[in-house]
Amino acid sequence: MENLINVDYSEAFNVTTITLNRPEKRNALSSQMIQQLHQAIDQLHNNPHTKLVIIKGAGEAFCAGGDLSEFHGDLTQPEALAMLEPMKSVLWKLTTLSVPTVAWMNGLARGGGMELASACDFRFVQSGSNYGFTQGQLGISTGWGGGTLLYERIHNQDAYYWLVKADVREADQLIAIRFAQGVFSYNDYIWESGLITPFLNRDIEQLIHWKQQWLQQFDLQMLKTRMDDEVESCSYLWVSEAHHQAVAQFFNRK
């Protein structure tokens, strides 16, 4: 099987880096990638030394969302639901992981790529890149539970407005609404940017404690139910004519 997700463990830093490795498709997530992401996250349990997990993209993009070519076609609503579920499960596992997680957003992100970032505890963005919950332009809503998570990351009103507006924003705008906690430049190497240093300076026991405290801020059962509802709701929009037309327009754009 092709390696579409690379997992690297740094013994020097006790950090696991997960790289989405499909640069020619801007790291759009196919079902095979989603399956590999599941495995990568599950395997973290076998490495008790990892104190931080970083997710980044290979090449020019962080992640262009779900693979529209694969996830499209004449799906029924129950089929669309079954297609969306596995990535929701990845987002849930990431959200509730026992150690801190960082989305190192080294390039653009769209749609589900933003949902993936929302499932991480922290987001660092690259100056010059742009980012959008663009599902609204595709005739759908967020479909992996990431819209629910967005409401937990920024002010409710800002989340609501961004999802409706479905626009693409610059890195500094993400800082302004507190979606991102730091910005780095194109040439910055992760370890030398300074953004990761606070985590490296702490013991794993401390980081686990703070992560537990962070998770206690949420009603996890309710959060899970809201994510489930979001996926179901999106599955109805997925089969709409508006969505079919928007996807056809994307693939006919050239």
Ligand SMILES: CC[C@@H](C(=O)O)C(=O)SCCNC(=O)CCNC(=O)[C@H](O)C(C)(C)COP(=O)(O)OP(=O)(O)OC[C@H]1O[C@@H](n2cnc3c(N)ncnc32)[C@H](O)[C@@H]1OP(=O)(O)O
């Ligand atoms: C399924 C879940 C749902 C959710 O819950 O949110 C989603 O995620 S829906 C998908 C949302 N994402 C998008 O709508 C992004 C669509 N892509 C783009 O707008 C642009 O490609 C880009 C991401 C802004 C990059 O533009 P650019 O740098 O100009 O590159 P290209 O457009 O030429 O793309 C290169 C290459 O990659 C393919 N590609 C890009 N995104 C996707 C995608 N989401 N699914 C499938 N394929 C994608 C694109 O088709 C090009 O391929 P080739 O034509 O074969 O070179």
